[in-house]
Amino acid sequence: MNLIVAQSGGPTSVINSSLAGVIDSGIDNDFEKIFVSMNGIEGIINNHIRLVDTEIFTKENMTKKLKARPASILGSCRFKLDDDLDNPIYEKIFASLKTNDIGLFVYIGGNDSMDTVKKLNAYIEYKKIEGINVVGCPKTIDNDLEGMDHSPGFGSAAKYIASTLRSLRCDVDIYDLESVTFVEIMGRHAGWLAASSLVANYSYPKDLVNLLYIPEDEISIDELLEDIKKALKTEKNLLVAIAEGFRDTEGVLSKEVFANTKDGFNHPIVSGVGQRLADLVRDRLKIKSRAVELNIVQRSNALISEIDSKEAYRLGYKAVDLGMTRTNLVPVLRRKDGENYETYYTEVSPDEIANKEMKIPQEWLKDKKTLQEKILAYTLPLIKGEVAQVYKNGMPVFVEIEDFTREI
Numbered sequence: 001m002n003l004i005v006a007q008s009g010g011p012t013s014v015i016n017s018s019l020a021g022v023i024d025s026g027i028d029n030d031f032e033k034i035f036v037s038m039n040g041i042e043g044i045i046n047n048h049i050r051l052v053d054t055e056i057f058t059k060e061n062m063t064k065k066l067k068a069r070p071a072s073i074l075g076s077c078r079f080k081l082d083d084d085l086d087n088p089i090y091e092k093i094f095a096s097l098k099t100n101d102i103g104l105f106v107y108i109g110g111n112d113s114m115d116t117v118k119k120l121n122a123y124i125e126y127k128k129i130e131g132i133n134v135v136g137c138p139k140t141i142d143n144d145l146e147g148m149d150h151s152p153g154f155g156s157a158a159k160y161i162a163s164t165l166r167s168l169r170c171d172v173d174i175y176d177l178e179s180v181t182f183v184e185i186m187g188r189h190a191g192w193l194a195a196s197s198l199v200a201n202y203s204y205p206k207d208l209v210n211l212l213y214i215p216e217d218e219i220s221i222d223e224l225l226e227d228i229k230k231a232l233k234t235e236k237n238l239l240v241a242i243a244e245g246f247r248d249t250e251g252v253l254s255k256e257v258f259a260n261t262k263d264g265f266n267h268p269i270v271s272g273v274g275q276r277l278a279d280l281v282r283d284r285l286k287i288k289s290r291a292v293e294l295n296i297v298q299r300s301n302a303l304i305s306e307i308d309s310k311e312a313y314r315l316g317y318k319a320v321d322l323g324m325t326r327t328n329l330v331p332v333l334r335r336k337d338g339e340n341y342e343t344y345y346t347e348v349s350p351d352e353i354a355n356k357e358m359k360i361p362q363e364w365l366k367d368k369k370t371l372q373e374k375i376l377a378y379t380l381p382l383i384k385g386e387v388a389q390v391y392k393n394g395m396p397v398f399v400e401i402e403d404f405t406r407e408i
Contacts, residue, residue: 001103012153021316040077155308155382184274306385341381
């Protein structure tokens with residue numbers, strides 16, 4: 001039988017590590033042909049499919065090159081399948097899979113992509129389809145996937161954020177005057193990424209990140225301004241990390257920060273909370289204030305955590321192993337108890353991930369000291385090591401899809 005793999009949703013710096021794991025496992029498990037679908041499930045619907053040249057893939061060590069390549073090399077989509085299994089789109093998808101003799105479809109993605117895996121398996125059961133298995137492979141920088149200790153992609157994003165904040169601290173400290181710099185970090189409903197900014201404080205003589213605001217811990221604008229005034233008594237230049245999804249208890253920010261569009265799953269794309277707060281501080285406290293929005297560079301940058309890449313690769317490899325004999329599963333990793341960081345791999349149903357969000361535990365939010373201790377212990381093992389990059393003329397050079405696939 002043949003194998004097909006696709007990537008969906010927001011990219012990460014290690015999503016191609018999972019792709020490499022899928023292709024390597026496909027080669028090792030003797031699949032006759034390995035296909036890639038361009039732009040997620042839409043590639044299968046629109047027959048935008050390419051064939052992996054496994055000889056070139058192996059000879060040119062594409063696994064190593066993919067591990068160093070950020071963002072989704074296969075492209076992506078945010079296509080929501082209809083809840084009605086009689087919708088003709090399902091028949092079109094499975095007709096495409098049957099035309100290409102697909103026995104296994106691996107879908108790399110997050111919460112919404114696992115909704116797609118769930119619905120495709122519901123259709124398989126509904127139509128009593130045999131010989132086609134559909135499994136998921138998890139990823140997201142938001143770290144909000146249920147059923148696992150942490151999500152592939154989070155470690156590299158956290159590494160970039162903490163590293164960037166250390167550099168920003170060097171800049172904000174240059175003037176002998178009061179200032180507040182808000183750093184807006186991704187995270188619509190979960191504050192994992194913003195909280196990972198506290199890693200910048202690790203083993204440093206003073207706090208680089210002075211204040212943190214996340215969706216799980218709403219406060220009023222007045223309380224936030226009081227926090228700033230209090231912090232300015234001991235530190236002239238404040239660095240404030242804030243999740244893009246943070247909202248105040250009175251709804252002031254909800255009115256001021258708007259969604260400029262919605263994706264296929266009806267999620268609002270929000271931004272601007274950092275700038276709005278910088279304006280409020282400037283207007284009410286009369287001190288210098290600015291906002292820095294890290295935006296999409298958090299999810300697609302070449303500062304890739306080696307451990308994050310290795311774990312993403314293993315999940316991709318395991319997805320194929322699972323899909324050889326079973327369907328409707330997602331491989332996940334979990335952390336073993338003990339002082340040393342160690343993980344093990346298991347699997348869950350996509351039902352446990354689809355349309356759900358894992359948030360920071362409330363007991364971690366007791367106070368800043370508790371949160372920082374918990375986040376450091378949780379995140380530090382995930383940012384270890386760096387994936388080496390190849391440079392030419394002083395710039396990184398990334399592998400492209402045409403380097404190891406061809407049109408069919």
